[in-house]
Amino acid sequence: MIGPLALDVAHLFAGGLVLVSVMLLYQDRMTGLINTFALHALVVSFSVAWQAFIQDAPHLYITAAIALVVKAAVIPLALHRIVVRLGIHRTIEPTVGIGLTMLAAIGLIALSIMVMLPITAQAGALAREDLSFALSVILLGLLMMISRRNAVSQVVGFMSIENGLILAATGAKGMPLVVEISVAFSILVALIVIGIFLFRIRERFETVDIHLLHEHRGEQP
């Protein structure tokens, strides 16, 4: 029987993931951003491992291990090296100030609570709030993608959306491993592709600032 303390710990992990998503929005340096993303992936893997423990679903341990190895170790290390090679390991320019981004973040969290709680009225209270936290992580990842001008930040935002989806899926019981392997591989492929593109963009235009790349879009009048 799942005791209340166990459910509280799972809930705490979900809340912690929201906290780390907010920390992602707060970062203004590239290395800090990548390290915070590693922490994000770490929290997700612990959360999935805990869910494996309390749901007695051993295949989730493998999901947790994949998240730990791939997302908390391999991808951050790769990103660190890409960032150093591109020479962009300095400050990140947010489009609006960090204060306004924080305000938008809290609005999005309130919005996801407001949306999720009424429509999941049949489920248990903890599951409903876990789902609203997962939706918040997804929305905050999207906010990260649109409020930064830097391509690497957008990659990190995209991967934090993926983490939010994992949180939602493992919170509700039962997610087959095959889905997770395919998702993880597609992420890895996407990363390699994006990495290649980043190199080519950088070589061609000497910058990866999206704002400047916009001028070179085709079919401008």
Added chain:
Amino acid sequence: MAVILDALVQFCQMAVVLAFAPLLAGYVRKLKALLVGRRGPPLLQPYRDLLRLLRKEVVLAHSASWVFRVTPYLVFAATWVAAALVPTFATGLLFSYAADMIAIVALLGSARFMLALAGLDVGTSFGGIGSSREMMIASLAEPAMLMVVFTLSLLAGSTQLSSIAEALQGPGIGLRVSLALALVALVMVAIAENARIPVDNPATHLELTMVHEAMILEYSGRHLALIEAASFVKLLLYVSVIGCVFAPWGIAASGDGIAAYLAGLAAYVGKLALAGFLLAVFETAIAKMRVFRVSDFLGAALMLGVLAALLRFVSRVT
């Protein structure tokens, strides 16, 4: 009889706060030195500093007014009274019904108000730097602290700190997300309010990087001793608040007996030691922020506090 015992506990509490505050500051200083490979000043050095300053003559600028002279006493009194209301080794303090957490926040605000005025009093530019930056930091740290107070009082059903400590010791409160968010926000506010790295460097000599030190630049002698003592007591106050709310184990309840009080005192000393160690490690590991990054830092603390309070309003389990 119970009233007399409660009064005794209250006065012991006030004495404990005053006695341990310089020790905590000395302990943190020593640990920070050890962590960077120095020997550091002796553990009891802050007591010696205070005694030395108390015996010295005060030098007042020609343009200083009575506000400058009265402020150190008011700042010390307000901070000490606020610290006396925070449970350290026992709850059920006799005077906890005079002021709740909102009043404690406002008392610290009064101390800051007077200190900012004293910074402007002599009419130098450095005092102005300190006062204006301090008020900017306060304009974000105080609301963040108030939102943390809201979260705690919504959980415990009361704004009195003794009642909150008792309620959080009880079985009804488990691990909650809003408590975790409130803890993070409270730690951020505590760092900012106590002028610690990364917000302000308490040991800096560069005036343009100062916030708190710049406000008190013109103070000397016994005035400076009182203000230093007040800042030691303020650090102890914040550590005690975090301890009694988030690590309430070991605090004796009202009327428990001498053995429980002594055990509570031992637990409190342990909490101070742990908190001092964590603070020293944190300060050594992190660099100081630019002044205008502090507003982002405290804005994040305010957002976390608002989020914690919001969760209390809308959720039934967090």
Added chain:
Amino acid sequence: MALEALLWCTAALLGAGIGALAMRRRAGAGVAVYGISLGAALVGLVAAGVSLLAPGFPGAALTLPLGLPWLGAHFRLDALSAFFLLVINLGGVGASLFGLGYGRHEEAPARVLPFFPAFLGGMNLVLVAADAFTFLFAWELMSLSSWALVMAHHRRPGNAAAGYLYLLMASFGTLALLLAFGLLAGPSGGYGFEAMRQAPPSAALGGVVLVLALIGAGSKAGLVPLHVWLPLAHPAAPSHVSALMSGVMTKVAIYGFVRIVFDLLGPPAWWWGAVVPLLGGITAAMGVLYALMQSDLKRLLAYSTVENVGIVFIGLGLALAFEANGMTGAAALALTAALLHVFNHSLFKSLLFFGAGAVLGSTGERDMERLGGLIHRMPRTAFAFLIGSAAISALPPFNGFVSEWLTFQAILLSPALPQWLLKFLVPAVGALLALSAALAAACFVKAFGITFLGRPRSEAARDAVETDPWSLAVMLGLAALCLLAGILPGYFIDALAPVLQALTGASLPRQEQLDWLTIVPIAQSRSSYNGLLLFFFIALAAGLAAEVIHRWASAAARRSAAWDCGFPDASPATQYSAGSFSQPIRRVFGSVVFRARDEVQIPPPGDARAARLDVRMRDVPWEALYAPLARLVGFAAEQLNRLQFLTIRGYLTLVFGTLVALLMVLAVWQ
């Protein structure tokens, strides 16, 4: 009995106004006018106090055969009116006393003396009016006499524009109130308040009346975005009139809102409790941010009034939300917080405006950038101003803290509200309230610190002298009242009990029986506050520290030059100015809210030219709402102006066209 006394006082005030019009050139006219005002306000104060504090006061009503023939003039004195009369007449006493001393500086007494008692009389009349016509007549009397007072120094730059804007906004507000009363009277046309109370309107109409009351009363009180006239008009008037306008007239506007919404409208809908606190929260935050950007002392105080009105409306809105959900105890708490803040604000805002008036009279300067060091030249004024600043920054043990504490307690009761929108809105409003309280402290550190502390920044500041004894007596008396209301809040809360009982049907537990004069708004286990003990402990701790240190350590002190890190500069221009003090806050908040941009141009080394700092800010409500509106009105006026210049054939064509159109309408209708 009390009601007749009040009406006679009002008549005396109006008579004094007319009399002053006749004899304005005479020497003792100022003393006579202010003396009569003082007497009338004192009688009003006593009458109101007796009515409010007498147990089981039934209320008095009176009808006089003045005004409209089929309506008459109804007057009524109930608990709500008695409380506000207390506030108004206390302000009136203070302003009259201050005027006795300050009025000697007045350069145009003929423009001030006839209208001052009329202003006081109008405000008193609003509070006892019991039908729509008397209410609006008194409201307009109050507006027009204060407009005349704003225009008293109309040759000073900016005052004429301020008066024009004030007249526009006041007329617009009265129009909104007229419509509101019309809707309340309904098709039967019962304009007496008693008739309106018996026949509350439907839910939809009630919402419209609420919006109209918010516009009408809110514009007079200073709700954002209808506040734009307040910071221009309040400083333009003479200082004792500014104190009356900020400290007292805004309270009459709040009375109007409470009377219409809580008394005449019947049971509230829950969304009223969402709109009003939100408006209050935005007003509070915007008001204090505006105040922080000012360097004119009186304009800073006027914007601070906007902030405090916002705090009152937060309390009123929470009371509406609780009432709509049947939580009468919580509604009583929120309403107590709001009304107590009304009283407290009138005390400390009057004190602060009197202080600004004293400074203006002594130095001739309102600009903080040209003041400084006044604590040495005007020590008692500085002391009173310090008490006022501490009170308005909600610092214990003064009274501002008590009303803010009660408002926070009301916010902490609101998780019990069932509506989702309220659950999300109230924490946000709480955060806005906490933010504006912290910013208010910063604002008044700036106001007191730059004006009174430091070194004098101009000749005028260097040569200032203390003000006259009347003004000092008033200021110190108000400061003492601020401390008293902070230390003994239980008595004030108990005095409000009949008002709350009438409006919400519940009241707070009786405070005077509690030990040690603690106040317990809800329950002992929940929260309590004891101002007296706190004051006592702080005084004891400070005294103990001083005694111990002076006895056993050192009491020596020596004067010398300032340390200033070894680089003292004799020029007072090197100290912080008002603009530099608010620069960090301007950069953090102002860059978002006002698009504030600082631009510094420093010439290269070796160039002896001065550096230049440009601060650019934009007033968002003005640019978003009023400037387009003004352009629209100008455009429409331009078009309509063409009608002035038609030929005779043109006019005949218009007449012909109108006639034909009306005939066509007649034909189609049949």
